[in-house]
Amino acid sequence: MAQMVKAAVLTAPGNIEIREFPFPALQKGSAVARVLSAGICGTDKHTYLGETKQYAGTKSAADVAFPLIQGHENVLEIVEIDQEGSETLEFYNQKLKPGDRVTMCPDVTCGTCFYCTHFPVFPWCDSLQLGYGNSRSCAQAPHLFGGFAEYIYIVPGTRLYKVPDALPDDIASLTELMCVAYSLDKAKEFNSFSGEGFSFNDTVVVQGTGPLGLAHIIKARMMGAGKIIATDISDYKLEIARAFGADFTLNVNTTTPEERLELVREQTHGLGADIVVECVGRPHVVAEGISMLRKAGMYLETGNFVDCGPMQLSINEICTKNIRVIGMSNNAYTGYRPSMEMMVRTLDKLPWEKFISHRFPLEKAEEAIKTSMSPESMKVIIKP
Numbered sequence: 001m002a003q004m005v006k007a008a009v010l011t012a013p014g015n016i017e018i019r020e021f022p023f024p025a026l027q028k029g030s031a032v033a034r035v036l037s038a039g040i041c042g043t044d045k046h047t048y049l050g051e052t053k054q055y056a057g058t059k060s061a062a063d064v065a066f067p068l069i070q071g072h073e074n075v076l077e078i079v080e081i082d083q084e085g086s087e088t089l090e091f092y093n094q095k096l097k098p099g100d101r102v103t104m105c106p107d108v109t110c111g112t113c114f115y116c117t118h119f120p121v122f123p124w125c126d127s128l129q130l131g132y133g134n135s136r137s138c139a140q141a142p143h144l145f146g147g148f149a150e151y152i153y154i155v156p157g158t159r160l161y162k163v164p165d166a167l168p169d170d171i172a173s174l175t176e177l178m179c180v181a182y183s184l185d186k187a188k189e190f191n192s193f194s195g196e197g198f199s200f201n202d203t204v205v206v207q208g209t210g211p212l213g214l215a216h217i218i219k220a221r222m223m224g225a226g227k228i229i230a231t232d233i234s235d236y237k238l239e240i241a242r243a244f245g246a247d248f249t250l251n252v253n254t255t256t257p258e259e260r261l262e263l264v265r266e267q268t269h270g271l272g273a274d275i276v277v278e279c280v281g282r283p284h285v286v287a288e289g290i291s292m293l294r295k296a297g298m299y300l301e302t303g304n305f306v307d308c309g310p311m312q313l314s315i316n317e318i319c320t321k322n323i324r325v326i327g328m329s330n331n332a333y334t335g336y337r338p339s340m341e342m343m344v345r346t347l348d349k350l351p352w353e354k355f356i357s358h359r360f361p362l363e364k365a366e367e368a369i370k371t372s373m374s375p376e377s378m379k380v381i382i383k384p
Contacts, residue, residue, distance in 0.1 A: 038147030039073030071147025179331030
C-alpha cells in the first residue's frame with residue numbers, strides 16, 4: 001500500500017495545492033478507500049470563492065475550516081476494512097470487503113439529537129459529527145476526509161452504499177446529487193385533494209440547469225410531471241436540459257422576467273406553475289421563481305445551501321397567493337440505492353454521458369473547479 005497519499009488541498013479561498021499525507025492507520029469500525037471518481041458540487045465552488053458559511057441559522061452553523069480536502073460526491077473502492085466496519089458501515093447491512101465499490105452519504109450524524117430521532121430519513125442533525133469534504137480540516141490526522149485525494153478515510157457512523165456492478169464509476173458519482181432531488185419527494189408528501197404539493201401532470205419550473213437542476217428535471221419527469229420549464233444563462237446547459245426531458249427552455253440573458261412569466265402562464269392555462277425549484281444557488285432568483293407560481297403553489301429551495309446573503313422579496317405575495325416554501329439542505333439516506341438502480345435502468349434510455357462534461361486528474365483540481373464554473377460545463381469530476 002502507498003506510504004504517502006496525494007490530495008488537492010484548498011489552503012484558502014482561491015488557492016489549491018497538491019500535498020501529501022501519511023497513509024492512514026485503520027481504526028476500529030473504520031475503512032480506507034481508494035477514490036475512483038469525485039464530483040465537484042456547487043458547494044465546492046462556493047467554498048473556493050470564499051463563500052464559506054454553511055448551515056446558517058442552525059446550531060451547526062459554521063465557516064469552512066482551512067486547509068480542506070474537498071469532495072463529497074464520491075465513488076470509492078474499499079482497500080482496508082476491519083470486521084466491525086465490514087458489518088456496520090453499509091446502510092443496507094451488506095457485508096463489505098476490500099474490492100467492493102461504494103458511494104457515501106457525506107454527513108455523519110450524532111443519532112441522538114431531536115432531528116436525528118424525529119426526522120431519521122434526512123441528515124438534519126444538530127450535532128453533525130463530520131461532513132466529508134466540507135466540515136473538517138485536513139490539518140488533523142488522519143487528514144483524508146475529502147474525495148479530492150487518492151484515498152479517503154471512512155469513520156464509524158458513515159453511511160456507505162454498495163454500487164451496482166452495472167453502474168460505471170462516473171455515473172455512480174451522481175448518486176448523492178440525485179438524492180438531493182428528493183425535495184420533489186417531499187413535495188409529493190404534501191399532495192392532497194386540496195390541490196397542494198406535487199401531483200401527476202403538474203407543471204414544474206426549474207431555475208438553473210446545472211447538475212442540480214438537471215437532477216431535478218430527471219426526477220420530475222420520472223415522478224409524473226407534465227410540462228417542465230427550465231431557465232439558465234447558458235444555452236449549452238439548456239440544450240442538455242432538453243435532452244433529459246425539459247419541454248421549454250429560457251435563457252435569462254436573452255429574455256425579460258416579464259417574458260418568462262408570460263411563457264409560464266401560457267403553458268398553464270393562465271394559472272402559473274404548480275412547482276418551482278431553485279437550483280441556481282443565488283438568492284436573487286427566488287422572487288422571480290415565486291412570481292411564476294400559481295395560488296397554493298410550492299417553491300422548493302435547494303440551491304442556496306451556502307449563505308450568500310439576503311434578498312428582496314414581497315412577503316405579501318407569499319401570503320396572498322398561499323405559497324408553500326420548502327427548504328431542503330440535504331439528501332435522503334434512503335435515496336441512494338433507488339437512485340443508483342434508477343440510473344442502471346436508464347443507462348440506455350437517457351443520455352447520461354452528457355451529464356458529465358469534463359474529467360480531470362487530481363493534479364489539475366484547481367483547473368477542474370474553475371472549469372465547473374463555466375457556462376459551458378455540466379458535471380465536472382476528478383479522477384485521482
